[in-house]
Amino acid sequence: MIEWEDRFQRDDGRHHFQVGAEVEAAFWTSYQQGTSLAKATQGAGVSRATGYRWLYNRFNLLRASNGPARVRKELRLLPGTAAAWEKRWKTELTVAKERLDQAHRAGIQDTRLFAARAAQTVSPAKTRRDLAETRYWDLVNAGSSNAEACRMLGMSRRAGTKLRNQRAEQSHIRVPVQGAGRYLSLLERIQIADLLRLDCSLRRIGRELGRCPSTIKRELDRHRDGHGRYSPHAADHSASQQRRRPRDRKLRRNRRLRAIVxxxxxxxxxxxxxxxxxxxxxxxxxxxxxxxxTIYRASLFNDDGGLDKKYCPRLRTGRKIRRHRWRTGSGHGAVVRNMTMISQRPPAIETKTEAGHWEGDLVRHEALFYRAEVEDLRRCAVAAA
Structure with a gap:
């Protein structure tokens, strides 16, 4: 436990579940001595995918200040790999520049707000709470129960239950569904409002969104208020209400079905x-x-699905929140403790010199039993005759 806490609290820029820095250093020592990638990863005890990821990170680091030929020679890359990584590096660089330009055009860089947020100080109590919450979820994701995680961290079970309830409610928050291409999404409507504030024309807005100018004009004509103002959230809500199938939950709509359930x-x-x-x-x-x-969602979530929260204890589990599969370490329920692996069986079994140590035993025993039953039936038939 103390070793785990020391590793978790060590702030060296690496994740505590990441491969250790000494392993990566051993890989680079072997690779820089002329060893192939496969042998270097095998000697470090990591997969080839990890080795390729380390190579690509080093490629990005060196490419920022060196030419492609020098980087390729230093990392001993094949021509095809170097060309593919060069293309990928340029694409990522172009995307990053476009994001910066778009943010600058939209006017979302507020230096005063950034300075105010940077000046805000976090209290030591909040820092301790955030660290305890992070440790708690690391233990739960590793397979520990609520009681075990709280006991290891010195927390009360009530505090752990509160964290689980908050996570369950946050995981069920409905994210606005993005448009499939035919209809405008909420994100596109927000971008339209931002571009209108920058006095962009309809054709300019259409080019930015990849839409026809007539689509932008119809959107503004439908959802502008009497003063000519356009509100993206109100427009998205109005558009969802105007669609052909706005329907309620099944248990809310059918009183007879709700009473039966x-x-x-x-x-x-x-x-x-x-x-x-x-x-x-x-x-x-x-x-x-x-x-x-439908019944689980109506019982366990506070989204007015038709059933009240009081029916949660009526479920056989008795839980008031959803127990997701990812909350266990392997996703297959509880892990058997102190189990004996099949690789630890005695060596005498591999020789197959005793009955019961090969797969055909059960089949042969069933065949002998069936033959004995047939012989008994034949003798009974002869005796009856």
Missing amino acids: QRKLNRHWSPEQICGWLALQFPFEPGLQLSPE
Whole structure:
């Protein structure tokens, strides 16, 4: 535990789950001595993908101040690899410059706001809370339970439960769906509003967004208010309401279905049982059928799905938040402790000199048992005759 905390608190610019700096140094020592990439990675105990990633990072670092031929010679790159990395480096450089130019044009660089934020000081208490929260989620993602993580960090279980509830609510926050190309998205509407404040023409806005000027004109004609002002969030909300299928949740819309689900939950039926019973009881009424996920979402999330939070304890798990698979280390539930690996079995088993140490034993035993039953039946038939 002390070694883990020392490694986590060490601020050397590397992530605490990253490969150690000494391993990377061993790789570079071997590679710079003329060893091939495969042998250098094998000697350092890392994969070839990690070696290629280290090479590309060194390529970017050297390419910023040297020519392509010198970098290729120093890193001993193949012509095809050097050409592909040179093209990728130029593309990333162009994208970064375009982002800076766009940010400058949109006027989002507010130096006063940046200076005010930089002048803000973080209290030591908040720093300790943020560090404890980060450690807590590292332990939970590694496979520890809430009680184990809180005990290792000296926290109360109530504090850990509060962190889990906050993470569950944040993971269910609905992100505005970006347009698939046909309709304008919220991000595009915000960009239209920013460009209008910069007195850009409709054709200029269309070129910036990759849209036709007529699309921009129709958007402004539909969603400008009486004073000629355009609000992107209000326009996006109005557009979503004007679509053809604005519909409510199924449990909110159908009172009969909501009453049936609530009655079954009171009897401690699982959502899978409820949905299966509905499919058997009402096979020709699609309005009275739903999926188990609909019941879970309506019970566990505060998004007005039709069921109240009081029905959460009626679930068999008794949880009030969703337990996601990523919260366990491997994603396959609890890990067996102190298990014996198959590689640790006795060497005598590999010789296959005893019965029961090869795959055909079960098949042969079943065949002998079946043959004995056939012999017994034949003798019974002869005796009865």
